[in-house]
Amino acid sequence: MSLGDDHGYGNDSRSGRTDDGYSTLGGTRQTRTRFADGAGGDGFGGSRRPARSSRSLVMVVGVVVLLIAAIAFANMGGGSDDSGSSGGNNGDSKAGAAPTAATGTKPVKGKNGAIASGFAHDEQGAQSAAANYSVALGSAEMFNKAKRDSILNAVIAPASVNGFRSTLDQAYSSQFFKNVGLNEDGSTPEGFTFISRTTPIGTKVTKNSGDRITVEVWCTGLIGLAGEGSTKPVTDGWFTITMVLEWIDGDWKAVTHSQKDGPAPVGSDTRASSADEIAGAVNGFGGFTYAR
Template sequence: MSQGDDQGYGGDSGGRSDDPYSTLGGTRQTRTRLPDGDGGDHGRRPARTSRSLVTVVGVVVLLIAAIAFANRGGGSNDEASDGNAKKPGTTGTGPTAATGTKPVQGKNGTIPSGFAHDEQGAQSAAANYAVALGSAGMFDKAERDTILDGVIAPSSVEKFRSTLDKAYSGTFFRNVGLNEDGSTPDGFTFVSRTMPIGTKVTRTSGDQSTVEVWCAGLIGLAGEGSTKPVTNGWFTITMELVWIGGDWKAVTHSQKDGPAPVGGDTRASSADEIAGAVNGFGGFTYAR
């Protein structure tokens, strides 16, 4: 859920830890001035050379290929599933490459729903559920209950709700910079986002699937003078999913740190820039 959550939700441990967590490929053209011929035909346009003709033909071929490629992706869901989609690990598709299959047909509130009853669908569900369970909405009781109802299997909802009601305590809220009741202090913007990097199925059997989601995340308080500035983290979420009521739902959720890359040398943005980005950039529906 949030980046500081090293303990599993729905597991025996329960609770949350207190430590949250251009270049464009343009073509450079050179104009060559040819010498005038002896006949003095000044102003005559030189004949197009074979090299120029080859260049023009090459550009046209590339354009046609690009248009054909773009049009190929505009088919129906059935066409994508039957013709173009490839299972992870097969020839032509790397383990983290997108398949092109459209992930969902609808939404349950703000959460995508209607995932396919296959491995791809389970991975898409796990990625989108990771986003929901790591969102700022989880810090509000009413929103948290709505999210849980949307992503957790009915048989596990009450266990999750009870565990999380205890985990989202006044002490935890203070540790991430919020007021004790979970509200955001005046003049600040609270940030909690999870961004899936990739997914993989580790176990599958009919109506059950275990999916790992490698994620990056942001959490903290953006604003002038914040003592809990927005920081980033890397973690892997594991979800056990079941197929129930025509969709995938989570029955367990756990999280561990990493894999984390070496930090870059990008300059840290100001609090105002971070707040502006959070308020100005929306999220995505994730698909395997």
């Protein structure tokens, strides 16, 4: 969730910005998908898909039942490791887990305010830290000076925090607030709900030197102003954050932060919700502590 270059954000790796017009530190890029034209279309690149027949519905239900049975069988088989009868693998099932599957190791020991802390000193802990830090740096709280400073103190390495703070104080200007629909002081106009939320989809380690690990976090995000007559409606975007973390004083801290677009899926034909529905969803559905 990002600030554009015209707000003084630039390519400084210490500040976590790229030349992207929208980045994760308080904003997100809108993704627009164009479908191929087709005869008899409905204005969205082709005709609507026909309703499923009863036969198709039976097939779908059958597939769902099979999936549920497979999941139940896998869960039943996972308990043998604890009994020591794993045929000599001794916990190898964890190492063979799918890249985005939870390993079962508790990665978070506590919290630094509202942000998770106390991550494990390994790749799993670094990925969990990067995911949680991405959420914090892309939140609506970043638009408030006091809350932004608190977030930076919690997630950024002490040697880097002043550089982040100085750059972001310049970037979160009155003009930028106006561009995203807020008042010049960063407050939300009466009758509206400001939304800025980042949601990690998955993580991976690209470099590991022990106390310094580089993690990529694939995310989707929301940003905009929900309310009747909003000129800045809530839009979504897809992006990948690259974060370099260092092990400092018993926890992972971010040293640099950058972002690039995508990977982005093909947009669906789901009906866009009303401003009230979006505001209610964001206010009603809480976020998560992200962990591997």
